[in-house]
Structure formats: structure tokens, C-alpha cells
Amino acid sequence: MSDTTLAGTGATRTYRDYGHPLWRRLLVSRESAVILLLLLVIGVAMLRVNNFGSPLTMTYLLLDVAPILLIALPMTLIIITGEIDLSVASMVGLSSVLVGILHQGGLSIPVAGLIAVIVGCIGGAINGFLVTVVGLPSLAVTIGSLALYRGLAVGLLGTTAVTDFPQFWTDLAKSKIGGTALPSIIVPFLVLLVVFALLLHFTPFGRGIYSIGLSSEAATFSGVNVNRTKFILFVLAGAVSAFAGIYYTLRFGSARGDNATGLELQVIAAVLLGGVSIFGGRGALHGVIAGVLLIGVLGSALRLANVTADVINIITGVLLVLSVVSTSVLVWLQNTWQKSRRSARNRTAQHSPH
Amino acid sequence: MTISPGVSGPAALELQNVAKSFGPVVALSSADLTVQMNSIHALVGENGAGKSTLVKIIAGLYQRDAGEFLLRGESVDFTSTAQSKAAGIAVIYQEPTLFPDLSVTENIFMGRQPTNRFGRIDRKRMRAEVQELFARLSVRMNPDRPAEGLSIADQQIIEISKAISLDARVLIMDEPTAALSGVEVERLFAVARSLRDEGRAIVFISHRFDEVFALCDTITVMRDGRYISTDKIEDTSVNEIVRRMVGRDITELFPKQAAAIGETVLEVTGLTSAGVFHDISFSVASGEIVGLAGLVGAGRSEVARAVFGVDGYDSGTVTMGAKRVPRRNPVAAMNLGLALVPEDRRKQGLVIDSSVARNTTMSIQRTLTRGGLISSAAENAAARIWASRLEVKTNALDTVAGTLSGGNQQKVVLAKWLATDPRVLIIDEPTRGIDIGTKAEVHRLLSELAGQGLAILMISSELPEVLGMADRVLVMREGRITADISRADATSETVMYAATHATEHAK
Numbered sequence: 104m105s106d107t108t109l110a111g112t113g114a115t116r117t118y119r120d121y122g123h124p125l126w127r128r129l130l131v132s133r134e135s136a137v138i139l140l141l142l143l144v145i146g147v148a149m150l151r152v153n154n155f156g157s158p159l160t161m162t163y164l165l166l167d168v169a170p171i172l173l174i175a176l177p178m179t180l181i182i183i184t185g186e187i188d189l190s191v192a193s194m195v196g197l198s199s200v201l202v203g204i205l206h207q208g209g210l211s212i213p214v215a216g217l218i219a220v221i222v223g224c225i226g227g228a229i230n231g232f233l234v235t236v237v238g239l240p241s242l243a244v245t246i247g248s249l250a251l252y253r254g255l256a257v258g259l260l261g262t263t264a265v266t267d268f269p270q271f272w273t274d275l276a277k278s279k280i281g282g283t284a285l286p287s288i289i290v291p292f293l294v295l296l297v298v299f300a301l302l303l304h305f306t307p308f309g310r311g312i313y314s315i316g317l318s319s320e321a322a323t324f325s326g327v328n329v330n331r332t333k334f335i336l337f338v339l340a341g342a343v344s345a346f347a348g349i350y351y352t353l354r355f356g357s358a359r360g361d362n363a364t365g366l367e368l369q370v371i372a373a374v375l376l377g378g379v380s381i382f383g384g385r386g387a388l389h390g391v392i393a394g395v396l397l398i399g400v401l402g403s404a405l406r407l408a409n410v411t412a413d414v415i416n417i418i419t420g421v422l423l424v425l426s427v428v429s430t431s432v433l434v435w436l437q438n439t440w441q442k443s444r445r446s447a448r449n450r451t452a453q454h455s456p457h
Numbered sequence: 458m459t460i461s462p463g464v465s466g467p468a469a470l471e472l473q474n475v476a477k478s479f480g481p482v483v484a485l486s487s488a489d490l491t492v493q494m495n496s497i498h499a500l501v502g503e504n505g506a507g508k509s510t511l512v513k514i515i516a517g518l519y520q521r522d523a524g525e526f527l528l529r530g531e532s533v534d535f536t537s538t539a540q541s542k543a544a545g546i547a548v549i550y551q552e553p554t555l556f557p558d559l560s561v562t563e564n565i566f567m568g569r570q571p572t573n574r575f576g577r578i579d580r581k582r583m584r585a586e587v588q589e590l591f592a593r594l595s596v597r598m599n600p601d602r603p604a605e606g607l608s609i610a611d612q613q614i615i616e617i618s619k620a621i622s623l624d625a626r627v628l629i630m631d632e633p634t635a636a637l638s639g640v641e642v643e644r645l646f647a648v649a650r651s652l653r654d655e656g657r658a659i660v661f662i663s664h665r666f667d668e669v670f671a672l673c674d675t676i677t678v679m680r681d682g683r684y685i686s687t688d689k690i691e692d693t694s695v696n697e698i699v700r701r702m703v704g705r706d707i708t709e710l711f712p713k714q715a716a717a718i719g720e721t722v723l724e725v726t727g728l729t730s731a732g733v734f735h736d737i738s739f740s741v742a743s744g745e746i747v748g749l750a751g752l753v754g755a756g757r758s759e760v761a762r763a764v765f766g767v768d769g770y771d772s773g774t775v776t777m778g779a780k781r782v783p784r785r786n787p788v789a790a791m792n793l794g795l796a797l798v799p800e801d802r803r804k805q806g807l808v809i810d811s812s813v814a815r816n817t818t819m820s821i822q823r824t825l826t827r828g829g830l831i832s833s834a835a836e837n838a839a840a841r842i843w844a845s846r847l848e849v850k851t852n853a854l855d856t857v858a859g860t861l862s863g864g865n866q867q868k869v870v871l872a873k874w875l876a877t878d879p880r881v882l883i884i885d886e887p888t889r890g891i892d893i894g895t896k897a898e899v900h901r902l903l904s905e906l907a908g909q910g911l912a913i914l915m916i917s918s919e920l921p922e923v924l925g926m927a928d929r930v931l932v933m934r935e936g937r938i939t940a941d942i943s944r945a946d947a948t949s950e951t952v953m954y955a956a957t958h959a960t961e962h963a964k
Contacts, residue, residue: 118844120814120837122853305830307822314819317808323767324797324805325819325873326788384810 133378134390137426141397148404155404158284166277166354168399169288170195170347170363172392174370175377176299177340179391182374183303184315184333185383186234186241191344192366193252194226196359198348200256203265203358212272216349220342226252227341231334249367257360265358276353288350295343300388308332316383372419373398376426398422467530469494469658470515470546470627475524477510484510487524489684490660490677492627497649497659499669499690502679503702503920508662511679512629516548517541529626547620548629553612557605562587564604565619590618594648610641617648628652629660634668635754646672664752664957666695678702696950703920703949713926714904719743722912723795723881725764728773733759734936737773741881741912746903748927748947749916751956756936757916758800761883765797766790777881791820794880798870798887800916806870807858814840814854816869821876843872847902864895871902882906885916900926920949932956 121128129135148155174191181188198219205215226248233244278287303309311327323329352358377394379386398419405415470492477485485507492498502508513519514526517535526533528544535541555564562583563570571586573579587600596614604615613633620628630649634642649659649672663669669676670690678685678701685701721740728737734756741747749757762768764775766787775782777793787797799805807816814833817840818825825835840854847868851861858869867887874882887903888896903926907913917923923930930947932940932955940955 116845116848116850118841118851119853120833121855301830305832307826307831310815310819310822310831314808314811314815317810318804320805321808323787324765324799325808326791327819328788 132390134387134393136429137377137390137393137397141393141400144397144400144404148400148407152404152408155407160403160407162279162284162286164399164403165289166286167403168395169286169292169354170351170366171370171373171399172292172395173295173347173350174340174344174366175374175391175395176295176388177336177343178370178374179377179379179386179388180299180303180309180312181241181333181336181340182371182379182381183312183383183386184336185319186333186336187245187371188227188230188241188337188340189245189367189371190226190230190248190252191340191370192363193249193256194223194341194344195348195351195363195366196256196361197226197252198223198345199352199358199362200260200265200360202349202352204259206268206358207265212269212353216346219349220345223341223343223345223348224338225341226345227338228334230341231337234337235330235334253360253364256362260358260360262360266356268353268356268358272353273356276350288354291346296388296392303388308335312336313384316380316385318384369398372423376423381427467527468492469496469529470660471525471527471530472511472515473525473527475511475514475526476522477514477519478522483682485514485521485682487683488679489687491687492658492660493675494626494656494658495653496675497653497661497673499673499676500660500662500679501664501666501669501676501698501702502685503918506679506702507682508679509631510682512548512631512660512662515541515546515627515629517546542623542625545624545626546629547616547623547625547627548631549613549616549620549633551632551635552609553616555604555607555612555615558603560601560603561598561607561615562600564615565590565622567619586622587618590622594618594621594651596644596648608641610637610645613637613645614648617652621652625657627658627660629662631662632664633661634663634665642668666698666957670695680704695954699950699953703953713746713900713928714908716744716746716904716908716910716928718745718928719910722777723764723914724774724776725760726774726776728760728763728770728775730759730763730768730770732936734763734933737938739931739938739941741914743880743910743912744907745928746907746913746915746926748923748930749914749933750918750920750923750930750952751933753918755933755956757933758885760933761797761885761914761916762799764790765795765883767797791877794878796820796874796877796879796882798867798874798882798884800885800889802863802866802870802890803859807866809859810857812855813844813849813851813858813861813869816858817843817872817876820873839876840872843876844869847872847875848898862891862895864891864898867891867895867899871899875906879911881912881914883914883916886918887915888917888919888922920952923947923952924949934958 154160178188178191201219201222202212202215205218206212230241230244230248233239234241275287279285280287280290303312311322311332314322314325314327315329315332319329348362351362373395374391375381376397377386377391379391401419401422402415405418468491470490472488472490475485475488488507488511490500490511500508510519514521517538517540520536533544535544556567559567565587566583570578571582584600591598591600594614594617596618598611598614604612607615617628633645637645649661653659661669661673673690675687676690676693676698677687678698680702685704719742721742723741725740726738729735737760739747751757759768763770764782766782766785766789769785777795780793782793782795783789803809808819814836818836821839822831825831825839827835837854844851844854849861849868849872850865858866861869884903887899891899900922903913903915915923915926924947927947928944930942930952931938932942932952934956940951942951942955
């Protein structure tokens with residue numbers, strides 16, 4: 104059937120790849136807006152906030168946001184499919200406790216870490232099973248597993264903490280790359296970033312993620328395995344959360360059941376700020392990275408300027424609400440503009456009949 | 458062909474030259490309907506003839522663009538369903554919407570419960586009124602039971618009771634019997650007749666001619682949004698009505714090129730899904746276009762979805778050549794050379810918010826990868842080929858599919874599936890909602906594809922399309938295949954008859 108054409112319908116059409124020129128596509132996007140805002144905040148903070156420009160600030164900033172950066176990767180993919188995973192921070196806690204207990208029991212850190220990551224995969228698989236096979240909404244499922252995994256974590260270790268980790272590992276978690284101010288945790292993050300960016304933006308699997316988010320039904324009719332895709336993403340989220348839990352434990356040298364409580368909301372806030380639609384189907388990883396860094400930089404700069412934690416929370420909250428509202432406002436503006444342009448065109452068409 | 462009213466005085470309901478358009482789509486161009494009091498009036502027509510639009514105008518859901526609307530001789534303009542209800546019009550839909558947790562009585566009095574002098578709901582009075590109502594309609598039902606779990610027939614009775622308690626003078630029943638069993642239909646008819654004898658006017662919309670002829674005294678035929686005829690039921694016949702409903706010269710519209718019919722490619726045997734379709738067996742050969750006709754709701758799309766694997770089924774087999782197509786696995790079906798252009802273009806056929814390029818290449822992404830990775834450049838190259846072959850009208854490949862016209866959207870869906878180089882194409886309503894020009898293009902394309910050896914199963918509710926395009930016509934009625942008619946024997950009468958009558962298996 105390769106030579107099928109509609110016979111006798113005249114000349115073939117030509118098609119441009121894009122309706123708008125490159126600069127416009129690059130500039131007029133949520134991702135660019137977030138990146139610009141991030142640069143702006145960095146610029147202002149450099150000029151106005153004492154010590155913000157020092158290398159130490161950047162090191163601590165990155166050490167602090169590393170768990171959010173890591174978990175934001177799978178979270179972005181999950182939210183683009185239109186689902187959500189609220190259990191990630193509890194998985195960080197569970198993984199932290201497991202590393203602590205297993206190390207206390209005599210296992211080396213790498214073995215304990217590996218077991219924690221496997222448990223992370225299992226936890227993610229439970230979420231994925233309940234969402235895809237049982238067919239429950241992920242919001243409900245992961246509220247449940249948020250409580251379950253946190254409960255397990257606290258139950259296993261009680262209110263005590265494991266703190267006697269080998270200095271080699273705790274130092275490694277806080278170490279910097281060579282003589283730079285960049286912490287070593289950036290290396291595994293960059294590796295994962297490349298993996299997730301390729302997966303989301305350059306594979307059929309990633310194309311499927313977007314089409315599931317835009318229309319799960321149309322995706323099914325086109326041969327996208329919706330359930331398998333979602334299941335894999337939940338497993339990935341569990342695994343990455345468990346890895347973040349290991350880092351969290353070693354960085355603070357402390358395994359506790361309540362580690363990283365509430366972190367899931369920071370992750371989701373950053374993902375949404377980075378331009379991912381909570382309804383699914385839209386978003387890109389570079390925007391999400393900028394979103395995470397924006398929240399981190401803003402917090403760090405304001406702390407250095409002696410702004411209290413409550414005020415920082417208020418500012419971050421307002422920023423998030425504005426970013427969500429701005430999407431609707433932009434759509435509204437675009438529609439009004441197109442409508443007025445169309446009616447203007449109709450008017451000229453009426454004036455000049457041909 | 459109009460008849461003079463048998464009763465003196467103004468008609469209960471009179472519509473003249475009513476027109477209604479939705480954007481460029483003309484749903485009604487000039488519809489007439491005159492219903493007398495003391496009458497049960499049938500309104501018939503093919504799918505898309507405009508019956509539902511007319512009912513919605515009467516119900517106050519839509520406002521007419523032009524024409525007259527008289528109620529008992531007085532001109533009315535309804536801007537809401539509440540106004541229409543207040544004027545004594547009640548519409549009983551195929552599937553009533555009741556509050557499942559409330560009792561039968563509470564449902565009947567929803568929104569207008571009588572109160573006693575303390576402002577509390579007067580349950581005793583509600584109950585008494587309902588019992589009186591049920592006695593009048595000879596209905597036996599416990600007024601205190603919850604609506605949950607009632608059969609559709611009982612739910613309809615509740616809707617009718619509600620209408621009577623509001624003293625509706627005109628009752629419109631939109632395909633009320635579609636989901637009813639024989640006994641339930643009889644009970645509904647008894648109720649309808651007693652309402653007629655009370656002096657009310659009833660409009661009865663149905664595709665089942667045996668029921669229409671058993672119940673109604675007058676019949677109005679609509680076609681393509683127009684009034685065709687009104688007759689007394691005893692002056693006409695089923696064949697006459699069917700001919701008027703279809704009434705077009707068909708064969709010249711869709712010239713199908715003769716294609717060499719090869720060996721059987723798709724074979725479906727005994728496919729059954731409880732309550733949806735039953736014992737479906739058919740085959741489609743290379744080069745053959747098999748039409749699947751029937752009324753909306755006959756189960757045609759459900760069969761297509763099950764064959765392609767989007768839905769499951771209980772028993773039966775689907776084979777392509779010698780290979781079994783597994784259940785519930787669209788990917789495997791695609792790999793075996795099966796393609797499905799689904800019924801709902803905007804929800805199932807396309808990711809409507811995605812670009813033309815992404816939509817076109819959705820089904821072939823795996824073939825566009827290099828080392829497992831896919832690039833926009835590869836997608837655009839493939840999409841460009843298919844967009845130009847089908848002449849999709851757009852400037853750029855990143856145009857959002859939802860902004861294209863219906864016809865161009867359908868071309869994108871076709872492009873997406875032809876790109877997989879299928880051996881069997883199932884196409885559900887190939888030309889629904891698309892303009893005449895594109896319609897002809899799609900027909901020519903299907904004809905050409907069959908000529909190149911593609912096996913095509915075409916589901917269509919448009920009889921002219923089926924008769925013009927198909928080498929063979931299968932007719933489904935209520936989940937079963939009721940006829941398998943060769944091109945030579947297929948006429949609008951034979952197909953329509955099989956679609957509306959409980960004929961024996963014609964195989």
C-alpha cells in the first residue's frame with residue numbers, strides 16, 4: 104500500500120515542520136519562563152544578599168535540594184501520565200531506616216543500600232499494581248502507601264536513630280568533586296537525568312507517557328500499553344526514592360523513621376512550578392530542574408537575608424499558586440487574542456469581497 | 458401526504474419549518490410535526506435524520522433558529538427545560554436518570570415535595586398521591602423502595618408517573634423500548650394507551666416497526682433534517698415507511714471500483730461478550746469491503762473493539778491468516794496487520810491536543826527508532842510522507858490535531874493506520890461528521906486500498922455509504938448478526954428490514 108495517493112486531487116502540498124520560528128517556540132514556553140525567573144532570582148541574590156555568591160552557599164544549596172532533584176525525575180514522568188505518587192517521602196524514610204537497621208545488623212553500606220533500593224522497587228510495584236491492575240486512583244492509593252511506608256519506617260526503628268555509620272560513607276555523601284564547589288551527589292543525579300531525559304523525550308515509551316496524559320483512551324487505541332507504562336513509572340519512583348533515602352541517611356549521618364517527612368509536597372510543588380501540568384500530558388525535564396532550583400535558590404537566598412522560615416514558605420506557596428494560575432491566564436489571553444484576530448479577519452473579508 | 462386532524466380544535470403540539478444548525482452543521486433544515494390530543498404519534502427516521510434535535514428543541518434544551526412552535530395553538534419560545542416542563546411537556550429518555558438512594562416516591566416528587574404547615578415535607582401526602590397515581594396507571598410497585606436496582610422499565614414508569622403528576626399534556630418517549638423485554642414493552646404500551654385515552658398527546662420514537670405499528674395511530678417520517686411525510690398508520694406499510702426513510706438514489710454516489718477478491722484474511726468465529734454481542738461469526742477477504750450495518754446500539758463498534766483487542770470477550774476466536782489474534786492485546790493485533798479506525802475520532806482516534814506529526818507516527822514509533830531512540834526529525838519525515846499522501850490540509854506538522862476540520866482529522870487517523878501497512882482495516886463510521894468533499898475522498902481511498910488487496914470491514918450507520926461501498930453487507934441487530942447480504946441483493950429495504958426486525962439468521 105506504499106504508493107497510495109488520492110488520485111486526481113492535484114498538486115502535493117508541502118509541510119513545514121513547525122508553525123512558528125525557533126526563537127518563538129523557545130521563548131514562549133513555560134520552561135523558558137521558569138528558567139528566566141531562576142536566572143533573575145540568582146542575579147538579584149548575588150547582588151543584594153551577602154554571602155550568596157560564596158561557593159559554600161552553592162554546595163549546601165545543592166546538597167539540600169539533591170533529594171528533591173532526584174525524586175522529581177520519576178515524579179515528572181508520573182505526573183505527565185496524569186497520575187501522582189504521594190508515597191515518595193515515606194519511601195525515603197523507609198529506605199533510611201532499612202539502611203540503618205541492616206548496617207547495625209552487620210551488612211556493609213553498599214549491600215544495605217542495594218536491599219533498600221530493592222524494597223523501593225517493591226513498594227513502587229505495590230503502588231503500580233493497585234493503580235493499574237486493581238484500577239484505583241493513584242491519589243488514593245499513594246495516600247494509603249504514604250501512611251503505610253511511613254508507618255513501617257517508624258515501626259521498625261521506633262523513636263530511636265541509627266547514627267554510627269562509617270565515616271568513609273558519610274564523608275562521601277558530603278564530598279565535593281575535586282576542587283570544585285559541586286557536591287559528588289550531582290554525579291549520580293546527572294546520570295539519572297540523562298537516563299530519564301532520554302526515556303521521556305527520545306523513546307517511544309516517552310511518547311506513550313505524553314499520549315497517556317493527553318488521552319488515555321486514544322493511547323490505548325493506538326497500541327500504547329497504558330498499564331505497563333504506569334507500572335514501570337511507579338517502580339522507578341520507588342527505586343529512586345529509596346536511593347534518595349540512602350543519600351539522606353548518609354548525608355545527615357542519621358537513620359530515623361521520620362526522615363524527609365513532607366518532602367513529597369516539595370517535590371510535587373517543584374515539578375508543577377517547572378511547567379508540568381497536573382492534568383497530565385504537558386511538561387519537560389529542563390523546566391522541572393529549573394523549578395527545583397528556583398525553590399531551592401529562593402529559600403537559600405531568603406534564609407541568608409534572615410527571612411524566617413514561615414515567610415519563605417509563604418513566598419514559595421504564592422509562587423506556586425501564581426505559576427498554576429498563570430497557565431490559565433495565558434490560555435485565556437491566547438484565546439481572546441485569536442478570537443479578536445479571527446473577527447478582525449472576518450471584518451476585512453466582508454469589506455473586500457472577491 | 459398530510460392528513461387532516463381527526464379531532465377538532467388546535468393540535469397539542471405543532472412545529473413548522475423548524476431549522477437548527479450547529480456552526481456549519483445543519484441538523485434540521487425544515488422539520489414539521491403536528492401531534493393531536495388523544496393520539497400516539499410515531500416519529501421515525503434513520504440515525505442522524507434529526508429526530509433527537511427536534512425532541513431537544515421541544516424539550517427546551519436547544520433553541521430553534523427558525524420556524525414556528527405552537528403549543529395548543531399558542532406560539533411558544535422555550536429557553537430552558539424548566540419552561541418546557543411548566544408548559545406541560547415531558548420527555549422520557551431511553552435511560553432515565555433517577556437518584557438511586559432515594560425512594561420511588563421521593564424521586565417522583567424531587568424538587569417539589571409538598572410541605573405541611575410546619576414547613577416539613579409531607580410524606581403521607583406524597584405517598585398517597587403516588588399510590589393513587591400507580592393505581593391509575595395499573596402499576597404495581599412499592600413506593601417506598603429505593604430507586605437503586607430498579608429495572609430500566611420500572612425507572613421509565615417512574616419518569617412517566619412524574620410527568621403525569623406534573624399533569625404533562627405532551628409526553629415524548631425517545632426510544633423507550635430499546636432496553637425493555639417483551640412483557641415490559643406490553644406494560645409500557647398499556648400505560649401509553651391509558652394516557653392517550655385521558656386526552657394526552659404522546660410522541661413515540663422507535664426503530665422497531667412492529668411496535669410502531671402496534672401502538673401508534675399516526676406516523677411522521679424525517680430524513681436529513683427534513684419533514685418527509687405524515688400518515689395515518691392504517692394507510693401505510695412498513696415497506697413504504699422504510700423506503701421514505703432511506704429515499705435516495707444511492708448507487709451513483711459512491712462508485713466502487715471492482716477489486717479482485719482474494720483469500721480470507723480476517724476470520725471471526727463465535728465471538729461472544731455477555732450482554733453486548735452474541736455468537737458473531739464472519740470473515741473478510743483480501744480486496745473485499747464488508748459493510749457492517751445496523752442501528753446505533755446494535756453492538757457493531759463493540760465487536761470491532763473486541764476484534765482489535767481494546768475490549769475483551771468471553772468466548773470465540775479471531776484469526777488473521779493462520780494466526781490467532783490474542784485477546785485484549787492491541788499491540789499484538791497491530792503486529793499481525795490489523796488496524797482500527799475507531800468510532801470516536803476526537804477521543805479514540807486522535808490524541809486531540811497532540812500535533813499532526815505525533816498523531817500520525819503514534820502507531821509506527823517503534824519502526825522509527827535508531828538504537829532505541831526516536832527523534833522529532835524522524836517523526837516529521839514519516840509524518841510528512843503520510844500527510845502529503847492523504848493531502849491533510851495544514852501548513853505545519855506541529856499543528857495541534859484538534860484545530861483541524863473533522864475531515865482532516867479523519868485523514869490523520871487514516872494516515873496513522875495506513876502507515877502501519879495493515880492487511881485488514883476495520884473502519885468505524887469512516888465519514889461521520891465530515892464534509893461532502895472529504896467524504897468522497899475517503900470513499901475513493903477505501904476503494905483504492907481494496908483494489909490493492911486490503912481487506913476492509915466498514916461499520917457505517919449511513920445506508921447509502923454501506924450500499925455504495927460494500928461487496929457484502931452484514932447486518933447486526935441487538936448484538937447478533939441477523940443478515941449477510943451480497944452486494945447484488947443489498948437494498949435499503951433488505952438492510953433496514955434486517956436491522957429493525959427480529960429475523961431468523963439469514964446465513
